[in-house]
Amino acid sequence: VYFLSDYGTADEFVGIVHAVLHGLAPTVAVIDLSHQVPAFDVAAGAAMLVRSGPFLGAGVVLAVVDPGVGTDRAAVALEVPAGGPRWLVGPDNGLLMPLAASLGGVRAAVALDPVHPLGEPAGGRPGRTFDGRDVFAPAAAHLAEGGHAEGLGRPIDVATLQPAPAGAPTGGPGSAPDADGSAIRASVTWIDRFGNVQLAAVPADLSAIGLVPGGTARVTVLPGPGGGGGPGRVVTGRRVRAFGHLAPGEFGLLEDANGQVSLVLDRGSAARSLEIAGRGDGVRIEAEAAGGSTPVGGTGA
């Protein structure tokens, strides 16, 4: 079971879900992807799942970012084609859809019964505010042990599933930036712990505007819903292959571990330095020098 949530680790939520999984499926390994999805941020959780997808093996993905817990939104288990995880379990709010798309699409869906058929947890079931414990974990444990989905609820039409939330990735690298004359405008898709700013652009997008490895670009921070104080800031960034090819204090544009372009700062936080606050903010990138003759570490597109 691969487990992702917005539960944080300050409380015992994650531990209790682990305890429930262990009680129902003691031999199943549980791998925590992250529990620090920003609270209620379904799109951020969806993006994290997509980035993780290629590295997940057989098993079940259990994902909970669920502002609608306790309402009549469905709890679902989605079956995807073989190759990686076979089942995705979580709320029907779009969280699972981008991952499902990246894994080949949803083949079947089951709406999980609010009271699962595997027996009540020892403590009974009080208020409906913790479906991770009461609904999703029991279903994930059942499926991880090879159980059939039929007993967990009723099949539902895949076409009725909630779509991916606004701002979530479409299911693979390649979301194109906007053309802007000889420049591109790309929105921010992720700011990681190091302050690297991932953009909705791939290396070929840089090449298309003449920004070759080793070349430099004029990078302008654009206003966006992230609300950072950075709009209007302009810096020069160099297209490089690795952080280590940057001089101290130099900004870089490189292909990151997900195949996307990231705006980075050597041993520093590009996001903090440029006051880029979050997903949905953006940058404009315009090549300003041919570069090519001394491609520092460059092997890009």
Next chain:
Amino acid sequence: VYFLSDYGTADEFVGIVHAVLHGLAPTVAVIDLSHQVPAFDVAAGAAMLVRSGPFLGAGVVLAVVDPGVGTDRAAVALEVPAGGPRWLVGPDNGLLMPLAASLGGVRAAVALDPVHPLGEPAGGRPGRTFDGRDVFAPAAAHLAEGGHAEGLGRPIDVATLQPAPAGAPTGGPGSAPDADGSAIRASVTWIDRFGNVQLAAVPADLSAIGLVPGGTARVTVLPGPGGGGGPGRVVTGRRVRAFGHLAPGEFGLLEDANGQVSLVLDRGSAARSLEIAGRGDGVRIEAEAAGGSTPVGGTGA
């Protein structure tokens, strides 16, 4: 082994305890409940254990919130009746007592020898500041593998154990709020990562003052030791069954996943919004409308 502590995760404390457990009992699963108990806060750790209790299976609870480490406070292993974990291991400072009470009471207690009989850790034992590593983990590993407690120390009289700390839960839902005319005054027992404010009250306490599902209440923040800036703040809260039944920006009172009443805000932090700082602060709740006719999702007491 179910493991809870106030060690945090910035240092290697938790990892070293895992390493010691793995070295002594390689086949035993270790489940982290949380390591973010506020430093030295025995009552908060005790409350977290009680909330987790119903979901723990057979095994050993290893809990360390231990401001008295290295003094002559005893290290103990407490035996509780069968059904969930059989042994609770930790400092004799009251931390384990509420959980023990909720599991049926302490049947036997052993004071762990400061130097455990299972052999010195490879690195020897320097200063007595890390009993989690040097005393509790070896004892928990021994008990988790089915070892007898006799070899770990000497039996002690259960009546000599330190009681639960002030502010800790009494061992189950049901701590009654104070009556206040037609209203109740309930203290805060927990503020979770989402800012939900759990109260020392159960749904029946709301019904008793005429606050039925769908009805609204006048909620007043009271001064308390938590020290928040909120006392005097008054808001209207509606009794609902789930977060999703609240309008944006609306406060709610619902039965949470522990069977307690929680004061919540849809997709927001009730605690931050009302400047409620922590455990021991309180609120006054007075029903102000009959409601009943349109119980929005209500199925409560």
Next chain:
Amino acid sequence: VYFLSDYGTADEFVGIVHAVLHGLAPTVAVIDLSHQVPAFDVAAGAAMLVRSGPFLGAGVVLAVVDPGVGTDRAAVALEVPAGGPRWLVGPDNGLLMPLAASLGGVRAAVALDPVHPLGEPAGGRPGRTFDGRDVFAPAAAHLAEGGHAEGLGRPIDVATLQPAPAGAPTGGPGSAPDADGSAIRASVTWIDRFGNVQLAAVPADLSAIGLVPGGTARVTVLPGPGGGGGPGRVVTGRRVRAFGHLAPGEFGLLEDANGQVSLVLDRGSAARSLEIAGRGDGVRIEAEAAGGSTPVGGTGA
């Protein structure tokens, strides 16, 4: 596999490395030491590894604090003598060297091929910014399953390995403080989650200046690269055996769980109270009272 990094837990980095390890070596236990090493702080990571070293069993240490990822710095697997872990896997930037020294020294070293021979991860390999996933984890999984190092890369001369970074521990307790007349000057080696300030000194260093258990010292905060606001602050600290032997608000000097001297405050943060900011700051300790007659809990050197 014992896993340490500066990845943090806000992103899915740690989870993906776990997923890769599990995919390649499903039966191997993975123990997280910590992932909260300050970003890019190789010396802090090295110190954490050394403190953990005595408690690690057989297996592989996987450690990633790697500001040079993607440059031509080597990725290495270091073989150390039997007794604890046999292989240390990580970047060749000095991170692993203090641990290796404490475990008996490096016996052999292999430079890991950038493209490991065990097969591409399912998602291919995009930018070279995540060697934990793409290079180190596959090598660690291979070695943890008892595989030979030969297939992972080419042997390299141990003498060519990068040395320990400035500020890292030398491999064991005993780094001597500077003599300063009848006092010592000791630098800060670690500030833990509780605000305890570990010093580059052992109990014998205190005894050497006449500070016996129960005695008090004049402790002066010195300027240092940590940049705290504390230099010039002077407090009285008592040499004790345990936190619990201090009066409320009293500073203490005690032997910590690593055998080093730590400057502590009972149930409080000595670091915050004295505005000591980090590693490299220092204190001057001068015995001011004989004490001896009432050694409170003292059993020290």
